[in-house]
Amino acid sequence: MLYFSNSKILFLLIICVFGFFLALPNFSKINIPFLPSQTINLGLDLRGGSYLLLEVDTDSINKDRSQSLVEDIRVSLRENKIKYIGLRSLESGAEVRIQDSLKIKDAEELIRDLNNGTSGNIFNTQKADEFSITTSDNLLQVILNDSSLKEKYRLAVLQSIEIIRRRIDGLGVTEPSIQRQGNNRILLEVPGLDDPQRLKDLLGQTAKLNFRMVDVSVSAGEAKRTKVPSRSEIISDTDGIQYLVMKKILVSGERLVDAQASFDGTTNSPIVNFRFDTVGGKYFAKATSGNVGKPFAIVLDNQVISAPIIRSPILGGSGQIEGGFSVEEANNLAILLRAGALPAPLEILEEKTIGPGLGQDSIESGKLATIVGLIGVLLFISISYGRFGIYANFALILNVIMIVGLLSLLQATLTLPGIAGIVLTIGMAVDSNVIIFERIRDEYANGKSPFSAVESGYSKSLGTILDANVTTLIASLVLFFLGTGPVKGFAVTLSVGIITSVFTAFVITRLIISIWLLKNKPTELSF
Amino acid sequence: MKTLKLVKQNTKIEFLKIRKFTTILSVFLCASAFISFLFFNLNFGIDFKGGTLIEVKSSSIIEIAKVRSSLSVLDLGDLQIQNFGSEKNILVRVENQISSSKSSSALDELRSFGEIQRVEVVGPKISSELIQKGITAIIMAVSLMLFYIWIRFEWQFSLGAIIALIHDVLITIGIFSFFQIEFNLSIIAALLTIIGYSMNDTVVVYDRIRENLRKYKKLDLYSLINSSINQTLSRTVLTSLTTLIALFSLYLLGGEVIKGFTLAMIIGVFIGTYSSTFIASQLLLYLGVKRDWTKNNNI
Secondary structure (H helix, E strand, O other), rough: OOOHHHHHHHHHHHHHHHHHHHHHHOOOOOOOOOOOOOEEEEHHHOOOOEEEEEEEEEHHHHHHHHHHHHHHHHHHHHHHOOEEEEEEEEOOOEEEEEEOOHHHHHHHHHHHHHHHOOOOOOOOOOOOOOOEEEEEEEEEEEEEEEEHHHHHHHHHHHHHHHHHHHHHHHHHHOOOEEEEOOOOOEEEEEEOOOHHHHHHHOOOOOOOOEEEOOOOOOOOOHHOOOOOOOEEEEEEEOOOOOEEEEOOOOEEEEEEEEEEEEOOOOOOEEEEEEEHHHHHHHHHHHHHHHHHOOOOEEEEOOEEEEOOOOOOOOOEEEEEEEEOOOHHHHHHHHHHHHHHOOOOEEEEEEEEEOOHHHHHHHHHHHHHHHHHHHHHHHHHHHHHHHHHHHHHHHHHHHHHHHHHHHHHOOOEEEEEEHHHHHHHHHHHHHHHHHHHHHHHHHHOOOOHHHHHHHHHHHHHHHHHHHHHHHHHHHHHHHHHHHOOOHHHHHHHHHHHHHHHHHHHHHHHHHHHHHHHHHHHHHOOOOO | OOOOOOOOOOOOHHHHHHHHHHHHHHHHHHHHHHHHHHHOEEEEEEHHHHHEEEEEOOHHHHHHOHHHHHOOOOOOOOEEEEEEEEEEEEEEEEEOOOOOOHHHHHHHHOOOOOEEEEEEOHHHHHHHHHHHHHHHHHHHHHHHHHHHHHHOOOHHHHHHHHHHHHHHHHHHHHHHHHHEEEEHHHHHHHHHHHHHHHHHHHHHHHHHHHHHHHHOOOOHHHHHHHHHHHHHHHHHHHHHHHHHHHHHHHHHHOOOOHHHHHHHHHHHHHHHHHHHHHHHHHHHHOOOOOOOOOOOOOO
């Protein structure tokens, strides 16, 4: 136990020096070439920022596809002159009754063909997978398959992540982290954001924009009292004023290639300038040419943002929206339009925002607690074990350096509970040395020579130290795999700390003590 | 060199002599913890209950009554406003789920009192998930450890350890319930660490018992366990002390945010040390252990 070959000593020395250099960037700003320059990542609770857990509304994806399926079935059956009744959308699917019993097979065939991405829906997966059809009498039930829905959710999450990224980029913040979590969740971490409200405003809208004509055949109020024409619907604006708007979409927001906030040349009020792609520009030109003098509505997420009169045909493919915006609203709308629409609404499940001031305070108090805790333990161990205590203390300091070094190497995130984990490790790390030293005391008291007391002290403690640390490691690994955010940070430092503390306590102090024993050949141990 | 010895070499304290007393004490504590939990429940933080939490920091003293009256116009439902660390900091808790526009106007109101330090909003979906995750984590950690102990020792040790662990967790939860200390996600982390710590303590004592079982084949179990506890006593005291030094440093200097976490740990270290000395070891006496270890070559 006490014999170390030269190569082993060299190897241990290299590990210690390596750990030291890994930790170094965290303490000094000097960059030495060829050496690691990574520092520990600070968690949001230490650097300040916002953490948002978002959920993609899968119900709305079901609903959207069910409704488009209804439309597809309607068009297809009509084109083929098959008579039907009771066509309606289900929770995830659609059903229809075919009146002519001879045509049921044909209808089924036609609906089966809809699988082939005919809806133009970008989420359409492979043929024959999307839904299954069950027939009983004349009732056809089209049920969307779980696997195809899952694929839709997956794509919706991926697409949402991309759009969130673009929206956040519009805010000009640095290093946002956007991750998929579970089936339909997105974890968003934005460091150093002053106003999370703005972020939430940006995420709270799906931003589906479209341009439609206002139905002027009857006023909105009149239509509400009597009957809303089937081609139109009533949509209100932000002030609650209602408009009767045609259902038919002239141009949709997908055709936009650019949007910028700006100011109107004459009124100086904030506006949003937009530009369509070529196809969108053509649609827009055609629609505006044919409807000069009539009002059209710009609808965003089922809300009219403005309903101007078309004064002259707009041929250049660009235009502007005046919606009585504030500067920030205009900016937000421009960001939303540039980034594109979310495939489904997002729900904010959890939000944590920490101000930069609190984060800095936490770092300061964490540092202080670590230093004071460390000094306290060092003093206590020195007076308890004398010379051996000083060796243990050296190992303890090395332990802290190695934790910092390993955390930097792993690019782990240090959180406030993580700092607590380090301080706790400092308290618990000496345990291994305490176990060993107590053993040595026992063995020495039983009349063994210093050398063999140390020798058997170490060998007899090994089992205990392993058992004791494996159990603690189990607890911290469970925390690591099941915990999130700050708690995970705690688990990381605790796990790393357990491993480094066993190494420093069992290997490094043993090396130092063996060197001392071999050099001085003491005849008695002062404990 | 003169060194400090908190525990003398070769102590012969009859720990098991007071086993009736410690058993009654532990049963009483566990029962009280359970009753307290039934009557007072736990003071769940927003992690587990859902809701909104806002911390405000000012350079001068904030009058809670004024904050309350300025927020009352917003009709936020049940409000809890308290000082946090000092009179210049307050913590506002809103129990209900409030709309985004309401929370933003509440933040505007609070900005007139000082700087917003943090905002936490937890929806009901997440809070129920977090409870589930927390319980799963504890059960998983305990079962894995028991499995490990069972492999390394004998089933009696494993059973003794689990009873001691349940004892520790139950009493810690009882203390949180009785004093209505906020129980949040970080307390779950603390509980798991306590489990780890207490297990660590128990294992060291068990290890010595097992070693002595092999060494002294004729010694009666009572004396054997007693002297094992005595042999590890110095270590138990020293490690608990260094851990407590570190924890008190954190508690006093580490800031308000982790006070609850550190408090749970401090309580846990005391209970864990007590249980491995008095409870886990005496359980072996009742459970009976194998005396013939000649065929077992485990370390």
